[in-house]
Amino acid sequence: xxARWLLLAALTAPLVAEAQGDVRSYPSRPVRLIVPxxxxxxxxIIARLYGQRLSETLGQQFxxxxxxxxxxxxxxxxxxxxxxxxxxxxxxDMPHTINPAVYGNLPYDPVKDFTPITLVARAPQxxxxxxxxxxxxxxxxxxxxxxxxxxxxxxxxxNGSGTxxxxxxxxxxxxxxxxxxxxxxxxxxVAATVAGEMNAVFTSMPAAVxxxxxxxxxxxxxxxxxxxxxxxxxxxxxxxxxxxxxxHHWFGVLAPAGLPKAVQAKLVREVTAAVxxxxxxxxxxxxxxEPATATPEAFRALIESDLxxxxxxxxDANVRAL
Numbered sequence: 001x002x003a004r005w006l007l008l009a010a011l012t013a014p015l016v017a018e019a020q021g022d023v024r025s026y027p028s029r030p031v032r033l034i035v036p037x038x039x040x041x042x043x044x045i046i047a048r049l050y051g052q053r054l055s056e057t058l059g060q061q062f063x064x065x066x067x068x069x070x071x072x073x074x075x076x077x078x079x080x081x082x083x084x085x086x087x088x089x090x091x092x093d094m095p096h097t098i099n100p101a102v103y104g105n106l107p108y109d110p111v112k113d114f115t116p117i118t119l120v121a122r123a124p125q126x127x128x129x130x131x132x133x134x135x136x137x138x139x140x141x142x143x144x145x146x147x148x149x150x151x152x153x154x155x156x157x158x159n160g161s162g163t164x165x166x167x168x169x170x171x172x173x174x175x176x177x178x179x180x181x182x183x184x185x186x187x188x189x190v191a192a193t194v195a196g197e198m199n200a201v202f203t204s205m206p207a208a209v210x211x212x213x214x215x216x217x218x219x220x221x222x223x224x225x226x227x228x229x230x231x232x233x234x235x236x237x238x239x240x241x242x243x244x245x246x247x248h249h250w251f252g253v254l255a256p257a258g259l260p261k262a263v264q265a266k267l268v269r270e271v272t273a274a275v276x277x278x279x280x281x282x283x284x285x286x287x288x289x290e291p292a293t294a295t296p297e298a299f300r301a302l303i304e305s306d307l308x309x310x311x312x313x314x315x316d317a318n319v320r321a322l
Contacts, residue, residue, distance in 0.1 A: 154199065
């Protein structure tokens with residue numbers, strides 16, 4: 001009988017340790033890293049970088065799981081309903097703070113239902129056009145759009161996404177009319193622009209850099225306050241006469257609410273170390289990404305402040321979910 005109890009204790013010890021948040025046993029099985037968009041976009045590229053590195057350092061597979069839909073809310077809802085034990089995470093980005101204003105009654109609270117881990121990157125937004133578009137700057141695109149109201153088509157990562165709101169800010173700030181077409185993620189929107197189905201698209205550079213290098217997309221504007229050193233020939237929106245378009249798109253890791261403090265602390269340590277890993281730093285340079293980290297408290301404060309900021313933008317632009 002005693003041998004049976006000892007065997008039972010040996011078999012259940014890892015489960016008990018996991019349930020109690022024993023950091024020594026975490027992770028003891030593969031971890032799912034949700035990307036709430038289709039493959040090929042910036043979030044997907046960044047998640048795969050971290051999935052590979054964390055698999056190496058923690059000895060368990062971090063498996064990227066693309067769950068696109070409704071501007072990222074489908075994948076985010078999956079995370080919110082998951083157990084807060086560290087085995088389901090999400091590579092989240094700025095639209096997390098936009099969607100509550102766009103979609104109204106979401107099946108989760110953007111603050112209370114999640115445990116912040118850390119930021120991993122920041123990136124300006126770029127406006128890209130198909131090479132056939134006769135505009136090499138934002139000013140030229142504005143002139144073209146004014147001459148052809150509603151004729152130019154601009155794609156986005158989804159209705160109410162950050163890239164959609166950038167398009168709305170451009171149209172409102174420049175006094176132009178373009179036809180907006182939402183896609184299920186930045187990857188498909190960029191692909192449609194490369195194919196010539198769209199004339200223009202906003203996104204961060206990781207989703208477009210290969211097409212820029214091959215000449216299949218042309219950057220004509222950037223949301224930094226000064227010209228970006230990677231492409232000094234591309235003017236900022238500010239110098240192009242379009243106001244309120246200085247921003248950086250952020251990317252970070254979230255877990256469900258209820259994550260044990262010990263597991264949270266370990267993830268903060270490991271993800272922060274991955275941001276500083278030389279191979280990832282070099283990849284960031286090639287993708288024109290900026291490394292970024294934050295304490296869980298600072299990350300939560302960023303989410304709360306962005307929720308207020310984008311609520312006003314969504315209201316002013318009258319953006320609604322389709």
